[in-house]
Amino acid sequence: MTKTKNILRLETVSKIYRMDGVSVKALDNVSLAIMEGEFVSIIGPSGSGKSTLMHIVGCLDTPTSGKVLLDDQEISQMTERQLAQVRNKKIGFVFQQFNLLPRTSALDNVSLPLLYNGTTSSQIAKKAAEVLGKVGLGERLDHHPNQLSGGQQQRVAIARALITDPSIIIADEPTGNLDSKSGVEVMEIFKKLHQQGRTVILVTHDDNIANKAQRIIRLKDGKVIN
Amino acid sequence: MQLKQLIRIATKSLIVNRSRSFLTALGVIIGVAAVILLVSVGSGLKDYITGQMQDMGSNLIMVVPGDIDIEQTGASGGAASGAFSSIAASKLELRDAEEIERSLPQIKDTAAVVMAPGLASYKSETVSGQIIGTTQNYINIRSSEFETGSFFTQSEVNSGRKVTILGHTVAHELFGNQNPVGEKIKVGDYRYLVMGVMKEQGGQGSLTSDDKIFVPITTAQRQFGLDNISIIFTQVSSSDEVASAVPLIEAVMLKRHDEEDFTVIDQKEILSTVSSILDTLTIALGGIAAISLLVGGIGIMNIMLVSVTERTREIGLRKALGATPEVILTQFLIEAVFLSVGGGIIGILLGSGGALLLNNFIPMTVTAWSIILAFVVSAGVGIIFGIAPARRASLLSPIAALRYE
Numbered sequence: 107m108t109k110t111k112n113i114l115r116l117e118t119v120s121k122i123y124r125m126d127g128v129s130v131k132a133l134d135n136v137s138l139a140i141m142e143g144e145f146v147s148i149i150g151p152s153g154s155g156k157s158t159l160m161h162i163v164g165c166l167d168t169p170t171s172g173k174v175l176l177d178d179q180e181i182s183q184m185t186e187r188q189l190a191q192v193r194n195k196k197i198g199f200v201f202q203q204f205n206l207l208p209r210t211s212a213l214d215n216v217s218l219p220l221l222y223n224g225t226t227s228s229q230i231a232k233k234a235a236e237v238l239g240k241v242g243l244g245e246r247l248d249h250h251p252n253q254l255s256g257g258q259q260q261r262v263a264i265a266r267a268l269i270t271d272p273s274i275i276i277a278d279e280p281t282g283n284l285d286s287k288s289g290v291e292v293m294e295i296f297k298k299l300h301q302q303g304r305t306v307i308l309v310t311h312d313d314n315i316a317n318k319a320q321r322i323i324r325l326k327d328g329k330v331i332n
Numbered sequence: 333m334q335l336k337q338l339i340r341i342a343t344k345s346l347i348v349n350r351s352r353s354f355l356t357a358l359g360v361i362i363g364v365a366a367v368i369l370l371v372s373v374g375s376g377l378k379d380y381i382t383g384q385m386q387d388m389g390s391n392l393i394m395v396v397p398g399d400i401d402i403e404q405t406g407a408s409g410g411a412a413s414g415a416f417s418s419i420a421a422s423k424l425e426l427r428d429a430e431e432i433e434r435s436l437p438q439i440k441d442t443a444a445v446v447m448a449p450g451l452a453s454y455k456s457e458t459v460s461g462q463i464i465g466t467t468q469n470y471i472n473i474r475s476s477e478f479e480t481g482s483f484f485t486q487s488e489v490n491s492g493r494k495v496t497i498l499g500h501t502v503a504h505e506l507f508g509n510q511n512p513v514g515e516k517i518k519v520g521d522y523r524y525l526v527m528g529v530m531k532e533q534g535g536q537g538s539l540t541s542d543d544k545i546f547v548p549i550t551t552a553q554r555q556f557g558l559d560n561i562s563i564i565f566t567q568v569s570s571s572d573e574v575a576s577a578v579p580l581i582e583a584v585m586l587k588r589h590d591e592e593d594f595t596v597i598d599q600k601e602i603l604s605t606v607s608s609i610l611d612t613l614t615i616a617l618g619g620i621a622a623i624s625l626l627v628g629g630i631g632i633m634n635i636m637l638v639s640v641t642e643r644t645r646e647i648g649l650r651k652a653l654g655a656t657p658e659v660i661l662t663q664f665l666i667e668a669v670f671l672s673v674g675g676g677i678i679g680i681l682l683g684s685g686g687a688l689l690l691n692n693f694i695p696m697t698v699t700a701w702s703i704i705l706a707f708v709v710s711a712g713v714g715i716i717f718g719i720a721p722a723r724r725a726s727l728l729s730p731i732a733a734l735r736y737e
């Protein structure tokens with residue numbers, strides 16, 4: 107694997123939220139590049155625009171201005187439909203609040219992304235069980251979120267992010283809702299994913315966690331400051 | 333994205349929220365069941381009445397007193413009561429019946445009828461019934477069967493004998509389980525010999541034989557002063573001859589009467605009038621019930637809209653994981669259609685089951701068209717009322733939905 111290729115490039119990206127006549131500049135001319143296989147953490151105070159940046163990088167949102175290139179593909183001009191397909195193929199998103207479907211088994215939760223790309227049912231079940239095994243939940247396939255601890259729920263969410271074999275894993279404060287022990291376990295998984303060659307972008311408040319990454323990008327008031 | 337996968341997603345999410353799904357479908361369940369039940373009542377009534385009329389005998393043409401417009405009789409009760417008052421002033425005669433039979437070879441049988449309410453008694457029992465004075469041919473025309481005995485003959489009519497045939501109810505109320513044939517009962521002031529008992533026919537009014545006391549027309553005219561003929565039944569051999577026979581009978585009657593103080597009606601005409609009234613009734617009943625189906629559809633829309641709001645996070649998540657707006661739209665439409673069609677199927681089962689059960693008490697006929705209509709309408713309701721919530725869901729932006737508390 108060549109570590110020279112940029113998997114992600116942002117060129118003067120700005121995001122302005124307008125509401126009731128007040129506009130908030132959440133991202134202000136952000137330019138950055140992330141290489142394939144890199145483990146990057148993004149750190150900054152609350153309100154500095156970390157989540158906004160992750161949403162744009164994760165193709166959940168488009169910038170007000172500037173260019174976003176994912177795998178050399180310009181995404182800022184894509185339609186909702188195209189963005190949905192890019193999210194499904196290339197992005198694995200892990201949220202702070204897990205965002206698992208309630209009253210739905212771990213297996214079915216992990217299966218979700220595959221429902222939207224035409225995988226056959228038998229393959230879905232097989233793959234879902236496989237990735238749950240990888241995050242150490244091979245015995246918990248039928249458990250519902252309310253039968254799992256926070257750390258286990260987050261591991262289900264990581265398995266869901268991994269199931270489509272995406273080029274980038276994006277995690278927005280994945281340990282924010284976990285106790286320190288579960289947090290360490292979850293971080294171990296991200297470290298392993300990085301060692302297996304995946305690109306990992308991780309948002310955090312916590313310097314200790316940020317230090318586990320190869321590179322730290324600091325945000326403040328919507329600007330990159332290092 | 334295959335439809336199969338989407339159907340699976342929709343079904344799963346309906347099952348996960350099964351009690352809400354059931355309550356949402358309840359409006360459609362009730363609406364469809366109501367449509368089927370009410371339509372069954374209407375068509376059951378129609379089948380019952382037309383069945384009763386067919387039991388009267390086939391290929392009948394009737395001459396009744398007065399100048400009645402049959403269409404109008406059908407449309408309003410007022411005209412019908414006019415027809416009854418004209419019986420009292422009837423100018424029909426026994427000779428009319430004889431003349432029709434004599435001059436028209438295609439007429440197989442004729443029977444003139446006089447009638448009046450009356451009492452019959454045997455020992456200490458007394459029942460009230462309808463006295464029918466008629467001729468021997470009556471039994472050929474009206475397809476009635478006998479429990480025991482037989483109808484009176486021409487010689488008994490000619491000589492005005494005091495004999496009687498009893499309807500099923502009359503016979504059983506007077507005699508219980510005893511065989512009435514050969515016994516004498518008192519009708520009016522005189523004793524009559526019972527010659528036979530009719531089989532039970534069911535139903536009510538002038539169409540059933542159950543409450544009738546049949547006597548020879550000559551006897552009736554003499555003993556009860558029943559000079560006014562209420563109706564003359566005539567019968568042709570095949571249904572093809574009915575239409576051509578009607579004007580011929582009219583011509584014979586007009587020759588004997590100076591003015592048109594009678595009306596010739598054929599059975600089919602009555603049947604079609606009655607069925608068109610009952611069809612209208614059925615459609616009206618179905619229409620009223622269909623309104624409840626509409627309300628059921630609005631219920632689906634309402635709960636689906638609430639459910640879209642409630643499931644904002646789920647929708648956002650699905651979109652974040654790669655569901656396109658079309659996929660979300662389709663999922664919610666499928667959910668709505670499944671709810672309404674599922675409700676429709678349950679409603680069809682409940683409605684037809686209920687109709688079959690109630691059939692023991694009132695005549696009910698479950699019709700295929702009401703089932704098909706209910707099914708199609710409930711599916712349509714699902715699509716129409718599912719569109720608004722599905723569109724709302726598909727337009728949610730993934731981040732806004734994920735941030736939603």
Ligand SMILES: Nc1ncnc2c1ncn2[C@@H]1O[C@H](COP(=O)(O)OP(=O)(O)OP(=O)(O)O)[C@@H](O)[C@H]1O
Pocket residue numbers: 123124125130131132150151152153154155156157158159
């Ligand atoms: N949908 C929105 N509408 C209006 N303003 C928004 C919206 N989303 C974010 N903002 C604003 O943009 C700025 C950046 O928000 P963002 O969520 O990216 O911060 P953050 O760095 O993730 O903070 P935290 O660490 O608390 O999660 C904030 O000032 C926030 O109020």
Ligand SMILES: [Mg+2]
Pocket residue numbers: 156157158278
């Ligand atoms: Mg944030």
